[in-house]
Amino acid sequence: MALNTEHLRTTLRALEAAVERFRHAESVGNELEREILRMAIVKGFELSQEVCFKLLKRRLKEYGHTARQIESLLFKDVLRLAARHGLLTLEETERWFAYRDNRNDTAHDYGEAFVAETLALIPDFLRDARALESRLTTEPGEDRTP
Secondary structure (H helix, E strand, C coil): CCCCCCHHHHHHHHHHHHHHHHHHHHHHHHHHHHHHHHHHHHHHCCCCCCHHHHHHHHHHHHHCCCHHHHHCCHHHHHHHHHHHHCCCHHHHHHHHHHHHHHHHHHHHCHHHHHHHHHHHHHHHHHHHHHHHHHHHHHCCCCCCCC
């Protein structure tokens, strides 16, 4: 069954808009808006990953994995399993590992350095998340060559 990915598309659009507005606030020196948007970017990055994670788990159940099996997996194990089923390429899987590591770091430290690292990851993250979203909207077994 094709998954409803509307919430993911919305979170990705919001994240992209926050990054654009952050860069504008930075260019005009609006420190308060910059700080607000910095927090929005970090939370948007986290939320987008969580939505992807939930959608991946839902899709993996359609490949014969039980809910119990899927729920017992850690995030990176879900990514590995998704790669085995062709939902991610190996290169994408490695990048998703980096996104998750960054997300875990930013969850504990909202400092400038972590936000700079997150901002550097966002273009690839948006591209990878949109590619995943596209694959999740096809039926299992349909050609979705990454």
